[in-house]
Amino acid sequence: MQECIDYAASSQDEVCGLIIDGVTLFKCRNAHEEPDSNFRITDEDWLAAEGQGEVTAIFHSHPINSPVLSGTDRVYQLASGLPWWLACNGDLYKFNPVPHLLGRKFEHGVTDCYTLFKDAYHLSGINLPEFERVDGWWLRDENLYIKNMEANGFYQVIANEAAPGDVIIRKPFLGADPCHAMILLDNNMVLHHDCSGHLSRREPYRLAFIKQTHSIWRHRECSSLNLAGIYADISVKSH
Structure with a gap:
């Protein structure tokens, strides 16, 4: 989605938003105390987004050259249970909330x-x-x-x-x-x-x-x- 990439390019801090019904970007204010390296979406923005449809993904950007989710991102992604979209270097990446790689129990065909x-x-x-x-x-x-x-x-x-x-x-x-x-x-x-x-x-x-x-x-x-x-x-x- 080009709008996500353009939004990321508009700031030297991390930008963030919510994806509505899989297609629409709802832009949010980054309320984190260190917005250059982290993001936080307020409850008010989340409720406003839910008023427009189903929140199907969380979006944010990495201003630095890091086109993968950080460890902190992964913790919060799994807490959200949602796909996370990441804009970095003019590209958009989509990550599903797969379980942490370490510590999985073996189940053939499920977690093997x-x-x-x-x-x-x-x-x-x-x-x-x-x-x-x-x-x-x-x-x-x-x-x-x-x-x-x-x-x-x-x-x-x-x-x-x-x-x-x-x-x-x-x-x-x-x-x-x-x-x-x-x-x-x-x-x-x-x-x-x-x-x-x-x-x-x-x-x-x-x-x-x-x-x-x-x-x-x-x-x-x-x-x-x-x-x-x-x-x-x-x-x-x-x-």
Whole structure:
């Protein structure tokens, strides 16, 4: 929506507003004490917006070069339960209120390793599709990961060229398809969520994982993958 981008360009502070019925920007006053780096919408503005229709998203801008939600943004986004639209550098980004990346309980097809991978990429600026998967697919030669990686913009890279943001596909079970995805982060850490009973977590890319690695994949739009979105979200759950 060009109006959001133009509104952001009108101020050196963060601007904010509410999206009505998915299409209309209701401009709000930024009532935060530090408007250059934060925003707050007053109850009065919120009530006025609700008088014009359903509030379907929250909008704000980042005057600095940061086209992802900050850790603080993520806390308030999840409290709101709404998509957040962000204007930065003349572009408009839309972020769904996906759960925090760390601390998720595993539920296949709902919050599993693909969900974590997809949501982390979403917070970093690349949107991936959902696809149907029935528990045990890795035992039926369905090979969902390998079949879907290239189809959704990924290409394979060799291990010694792996870089943060790449997706590591593991084969943790003998006689089964590769069925577990991890995102490589800085300092040889990985973000992942497996069915071992642990919550989604960040941990070292240790020898056992390396031995189980089947392949490593990079998105064709990796230059637009902004890992600051992942790190900002992780920072909230790490303190």
